[in-house]
Amino acid sequence: KVVFDNNYRPRLWASVDAARAAYHAVLAEVDIALLTEDDERALFGYEDSEQVFAAYPTIAEVVLKRGADACLIRCEGERFEVPALVVEKVVDTTAAGDSFSAAYLASRLKGGSP
Incomplete structure (x- = not known):
């Protein structure tokens, strides 16, 4: 399985267009996407979870x-x-999302339901 965690940080990219292109290329290959609503809003402009x-x-x-x-x-x-x-x-919220992702994946690997 291929897992992707979005973790978008604008300062790490040459442009928003470059980030969008890279994300779209990667997301086309994943089985599990661990996405943060704030990052999706910042990168793609999605207004809500349905989008x-x-x-x-x-x-x-x-x-x-x-x-x-x-x-x-x-x-x-x-x-x-x-x-x-x-x-x-x-x-301190440092690594809160990463910790969540690690726990979620550990649970799924052990047969836990979503």
């Missing part, structure tokens, strides 16, 4: 990370919504 899901009809499993909002998942045509846990005091 994100509609943009990737051929990807079998799309996981849309939305920070403190519920995570949305489309897997093999089924949709899931996984509520975010409430955290009273956030100390």
